[in-house]
Amino acid sequence: MxxxxxxxxxxxxxxxxxxxxxxxxxTVAVGNSGTAFVGQVVTGAPYSAQQVIEHTQTLADGxxxxxxxQITQIYRDAQGRTRTERPVFTxxxxxxxxxxxxxxxxDAVAGFQYTLDMQAHVAHRVALTSPPGMAKQQEAAGTGVxxxxxxxxxxxxxxxxxxVSSGGGGSxxxxxxxxxxxxxxxxxxxxxxxxxxxxxxxxGHKTTITIPAGAEGNDQPMVIKTEMWDAPDLKVTVLLKSxxxxxxxxxxxxxxxxxxxxDASLFAPPSDFTIVDENGPFQIQYQVPPAQGK
Numbered sequence: 195m196x197x198x199x200x201x202x203x204x205x206x207x208x209x210x211x212x213x214x215x216x217x218x219x220x221t222v223a224v225g226n227s228g229t230a231f232v233g234q235v236v237t238g239a240p241y242s243a244q245q246v247i248e249h250t251q252t253l254a255d256g257x258x259x260x261x262x263x264q265i266t267q268i269y270r271d272a273q274g275r276t277r278t279e280r281p282v283f284t285x286x287x288x289x290x291x292x293x294x295x296x297x298x299x300x301d302a303v304a305g306f307q308y309t310l311d312m313q314a315h316v317a318h319r320v321a322l323t324s325p326p327g328m329a330k331q332q333e334a335a336g337t338g339v340x341x342x343x344x345x346x347x348x349x350x351x352x353x354x355x356x357x358v359s360s361g362g363g364g365s366x367x368x369x370x371x372x373x374x375x376x377x378x379x380x381x382x383x384x385x386x387x388x389x390x391x392x393x394x395x396x397x398g399h400k401t402t403i404t405i406p407a408g409a410e411g412n413d414q415p416m417v418i419k420t421e422m423w424d425a426p427d428l429k430v431t432v433l434l435k436s437x438x439x440x441x442x443x444x445x446x447x448x449x450x451x452x453x454x455x456x457d458a459s460l461f462a463p464p465s466d467f468t469i470v471d472e473n474g475p476f477q478i479q480y481q482v483p484p485a486q487g488k
Contacts, residue, residue: 222480224282224296228472230307230320233300235274239429240455242269243392243448251442259442268448269456276300277460282480294480299461308463311478317463318472380404386421392451396423396432416440428453 247264266280277300281293297310302322309318386398403418410416416439423433434446463469 219481219483222282222294222482223477224480225475225477226309226318228320228474228476230300230322231325232302232322233325235302236270236429237274238272239427240270240272241428241430241451241453242267242456243451244268246445246447246449248445248447249442250444269460271455271458271461273303275303275461277456282482294482296478299463301461308469309478310463310467313480314478315464315467316478317467317469318476318478319469320472379406379409386423389423391423391432391447392449394425394428394432394451394453396425398423 245266245268247266249261251259251261253259264280266278269277277297279295279297281295283293295312297312299308299310300322301307305322307320307322309320310316311318380403382402382404384400386400388395388397390396399422401420401422403420405412405416405418407413407415418439419435419437421433421435422431424430425432428451430448431446432448432451436444438444
């Protein structure tokens, strides 16, 4: 099988874990679809940071489930090229010990995305393509300040996705499929002013969505709150909070932010890597120690 790179920076990978014959080592196969989208290229705002995603769910009996934070190292240069580094195992799939790291480089200047196999020293190269309708969306957006949204919020039947507005501020839209009741979904929005987070000046924006009773089989209205703090200079969302009664509380934040161009070598495969052009799905196999208790 071959690799998948989703649009707008961060891809989701699905791993299939199989036990090797050697009891001290396991083989982990990470499959990708071999498709990579250009997404929105943000230029003139280089930085590096750690992205931390935290998710807490509260069950009906009051039990709190705190998932292990997901940490991704992010780099972006002035030309809009990006690099992300994240562990293979995240959340409930985390293993004891050190996890292999998935490294992805998106070079919109050259028109390629690389997925680096750090163990085999292989760079899987996929040509970047534009998602359907992207050109029309960019034209409609006008000359507003481009922004890079660092997270996609959890979605249910009423989807919530942070987006890009023509004025450069955060916008959130919600839909509820199949609902045609007399009460409309209510949207309220307010500015939260400015503050400094991680040494960066940010502007806040809060959106409250009220889904009326009956829209999703709910006997009472549901209130979804989203708080977004954007850094105009870096053109990135530094802090994003969402509280949704269906999926819980989710916080995506940047920490250890450094403005300025990262080392140029981070945006190309190392010289000792073999470049393999991929035209379809592929797998990367990692050798990892067994989990404790195995």
